[in-house]
Amino acid sequence: MTNPSHAHIEIDGRPATGLDPAVIPVLQGAYGHFTAMQVRDGRARGLALHLERLDHGTRELFGTDLDGYRVRSLVRHALDGSGRSEAGVRVYVYGAAAGGGAPTVVVTVREPRTMPGAPxxxxxxxxxxxxxxxxxxxxxxxxxxxxxxxxxxxxxxxxxxxxxxxxxxxxxxxxxxxxxxxxxxxxxxxxxxxxxxxxxxxxxxxxxxxxxxxxxxxxxxxxxxxxxxxxxxxxxxxxxxxxxxxxxxxxxxxxxxxxxx
Incomplete structure (x- = not known):
C-alpha cells in the first residue's frame, strides 16, 4: 500500500523509481498538460471528458493524438500498483523521450480528496x-x-x-x-x-x-x-x-x- 502522505508515480506504466535517464530531460522541461480526477471504486466522473481533454491537449502541444485506451490502461495499472481503488489521480502528458515515439504519460496516485463544504x-x-x-x-x-x-x-x-x-x-x-x-x-x-x-x-x-x-x-x-x-x-x-x-x-x-x- 502506498504511504498516504506520498504519491505513487508511474511513467509510461513503470514505477518512477526505475526512471529511464532519457525521460528525465522531458520531465524537467515542464512543457506538458494534465487532467485531475477523483477515483472511487476504480471509477471516475466525466471520464470521457477527461480523455477528450488529454487528447485535445496532446494534439495542440505535440501534434499527435493520445489513445484513450492507453490512458485508461495506464491509470488502471497505477491504481493497482498503488493498492488503491479510491484516489486522487492526475495524468500528465509530456513530449516523447529521446529517440521519438509516443508522448510520455505520467500517472500520479494520491489519497482521495473531497471539496470542503464550508463557504x-x-x-x-x-x-x-x-x-x-x-x-x-x-x-x-x-x-x-x-x-x-x-x-x-x-x-x-x-x-x-x-x-x-x-x-x-x-x-x-x-x-x-x-x-x-x-x-x-x-x-x-x-x-x-x-x-x-x-x-x-x-x-x-x-x-x-x-x-x-x-x-x-x-x-x-x-x-x-x-x-x-x-x-x-x-x-x-x-x-x-x-x-x-x-x-x-x-x-x-x-x-x-x-x-x-
Whole structure:
C-alpha cells in the first residue's frame, strides 16, 4: 500500500523509481498538460471528458493524438500498483523521450480528496493564465497567486483581467447565481470537467462578469474535480450562502454516473 502522505508515480506504466535517464530531460522541461480526477471504486466522473481533454491537449502541444485506451490502461495499472481503488489521480502528458515515439504519460496516485463544504473566500488577483483552454503543467502564476491569497487569509485566488473581468479561480471554475441561471464568466478560462457536467444539468448562461458587477448576483459557487462549494466573499463583496441553490447543485452533480476506468 502506498504511504498516504506520498504519491505513487508511474511513467509510461513503470514505477518512477526505475526512471529511464532519457525521460528525465522531458520531465524537467515542464512543457506538458494534465487532467485531475477523483477515483472511487476504480471509477471516475466525466471520464470521457477527461480523455477528450488529454487528447485535445496532446494534439495542440505535440501534434499527435493520445489513445484513450492507453490512458485508461495506464491509470488502471497505477491504481493497482498503488493498492488503491479510491484516489486522487492526475495524468500528465509530456513530449516523447529521446529517440521519438509516443508522448510520455505520467500517472500520479494520491489519497482521495473531497471539496470542503464550508463557504469559501476568494481574493481577486491581476492574472490570467496563458493558453487558458489547455490545462498545462508548469508556470509560476497560479501557485504564486494561490499562495498570496492564502497569506492574505483567503481560501482561493480569483483570476481577473485588466478591466476587472473575472475568468476563473486559480485551481477552480467559478459561477454566479442571478436567481434564474448559473452565470459562467465569458472570459478566457479552462472549461473544467465539473463545470462541463453541471452546465448540462442546471440552467446556465455565459456572459461577461466584472468585479464591479458582483453586487448584482445573489450567490456564487466554485468547483473542481474534488466537488463544489459556496463562495461567501470575493474581495470585500459578501454573498449569502443560498442553501436551496447548493441543494440543487449537489443533487444535480450527484446524478452524474461514475465511469469505469
Amino acid at each position: 469559501r473566500s476568494m481574493m481577486p488577483v491581476p492574472f490570467l493564465r496563458p493558453v487558458p483552454h489547455v490545462k498545462h503543467a508548469g508556470g509560476v502564476g497560479q501557485p504564486y497567486y494561490g499562495r498570496a491569497a492564502a497569506l492574505a487569509g483567503f481560501d482561493d485566488a480569483l483570476l481577473t483581467g485588466p478591466g476587472g473581468e473575472i475568468a476563473e479561480g486559480h485551481i477552480t471554475n467559478v459561477a454566479f447565481w442571478d436567481g434564474t441561471s448559473l452565470v459562467w464568466p465569458d472570459a478566457p478560462a479552462l472549461r473544467g470537467v465539473t463545470m462541463a457536467l453541471l452546465e448540462r444539468l442546471v440552467p446556465s448562461v455565459r456572459r461577461e462578469v466584472r468585479l464591479a458587477d458582483l453586487g448584482g448576483y445573489r450567490a456564487a459557487v466554485l468547483m473542481n474535480s474534488q466537488g463544489l462549494a459556496p463562495v461567501h466573499r470575493i474581495g470585500t463583496t459578501e454573498f449569502a450562502v443560498d442553501g436551496e441553490l447548493m441543494r440543487r447543485l449537489y443533487e444535480a452533480y450527484g446524478t452524474v454516473p461514475w465511469d469505469e476506468i
